[in-house]
Amino acid sequence: MGNLKEIRTRITSIESTQKITSSMKLVSAAKLRRAQTAIQHLRPYSQKLSEILNDLASSNTSTEQLQLIDEREPEKVVIVVITSNKGLCGAFNSNIVKTVNHLVEEKYAEQHRAGNVRLICFGKKGNEHLSKHFPVMLYNEKLLDNPDFSELSAIADDLMKQFVNHEVDKVDIVYNQFLNAATQRVTVEEYLPVTKLGGDEENKVTNDYIIEPSADKLLKELIPKILRTQLYKTLSDSIASEHGARMISMTKATDNATEILRDLRLKYNNARQSSITNELIEIVSGANALNG
Numbered sequence: 001m002g003n004l005k006e007i008r009t010r011i012t013s014i015e016s017t018q019k020i021t022s023s024m025k026l027v028s029a030a031k032l033r034r035a036q037t038a039i040q041h042l043r044p045y046s047q048k049l050s051e052i053l054n055d056l057a058s059s060n061t062s063t064e065q066l067q068l069i070d071e072r073e074p075e076k077v078v079i080v081v082i083t084s085n086k087g088l089c090g091a092f093n094s095n096i097v098k099t100v101n102h103l104v105e106e107k108y109a110e111q112h113r114a115g116n117v118r119l120i121c122f123g124k125k126g127n128e129h130l131s132k133h134f135p136v137m138l139y140n141e142k143l144l145d146n147p148d149f150s151e152l153s154a155i156a157d158d159l160m161k162q163f164v165n166h167e168v169d170k171v172d173i174v175y176n177q178f179l180n181a182a183t184q185r186v187t188v189e190e191y192l193p194v195t196k197l198g199g200d201e202e203n204k205v206t207n208d209y210i211i212e213p214s215a216d217k218l219l220k221e222l223i224p225k226i227l228r229t230q231l232y233k234t235l236s237d238s239i240a241s242e243h244g245a246r247m248i249s250m251t252k253a254t255d256n257a258t259e260i261l262r263d264l265r266l267k268y269n270n271a272r273q274s275s276i277t278n279e280l281i282e283i284v285s286g287a288n289a290l291n292g
Helices: 002-058 092-106 109-113 124-130 148-163 215-290
Strands: 076-081 117-122 137-140 168-180 184-192
Touching: 002 168, 002 215, 076 092, 076 124, 076 148, 076 215, 092 109, 092 124, 092 168, 092 184, 092 215, 117 184, 124 137, 124 184, 148 215, 168 215, 184 215
Parallel strands: 076 117, 076 168, 117 137
Antiparallel strands: 168 184
16 A cells, blocks of 8 residues: 555646646747747848848958957957856757857866956856856856847847957857747857958959948948847847757656656556455455465
């Protein structure tokens, strides 16, 4: 009887867990649809801005005076790390942490030894793991729940200002790029300096723009706008990836709970039948003893 009671307790516990994981799966699916719609609407705009930028830069325009494309030896490095505030989303956060550690050890080892690598974290989970090894600045946690373009623009402007003032020489962004509901790709993206001006010169087909007042002035306005949009896009990508990863994890957890319940119910029925058989044997043995 003790064994039966233990199995019943486990069945009740797993049924409760299954209800929770099933509910979280439905919530993540609803949030994923909204986040996926947002990133799908934003990507064409961001891509078109980058296309115009490359067209202008690959023309006869002089870009020597644009400070944001000034490539120099990266003595001071900032890495923007985008994770999540919550767990239960598989390897979503751990993959980012591993990538950041590998990036610092392989690419910025010299700067790290000199204490010139700083991290900017969006998300509690990344901050919890990385703050043990690196100096970390944690921005507003609510940005992951409700991305605000004006607040992210202020962060982008601050990074650009530090780069222009030579307080920072290189800025990279590490985040999960959203491909589909089941697939997220860890991406390391160069943010500053802007290095994609001009693109592939051999296969490049440029558009002929009529520009007023001048291409230089337009580039000075366009590059900061693209960088602000890029930061907002990466955060939106990460949010959609988080909900997709959590939905898949909760789906697998619900399926595992179903399999465990099936096995436990089978064990419970076997134990119950064994208990009934033992009781019948005792009754028959007692009756035979009385008759004898």
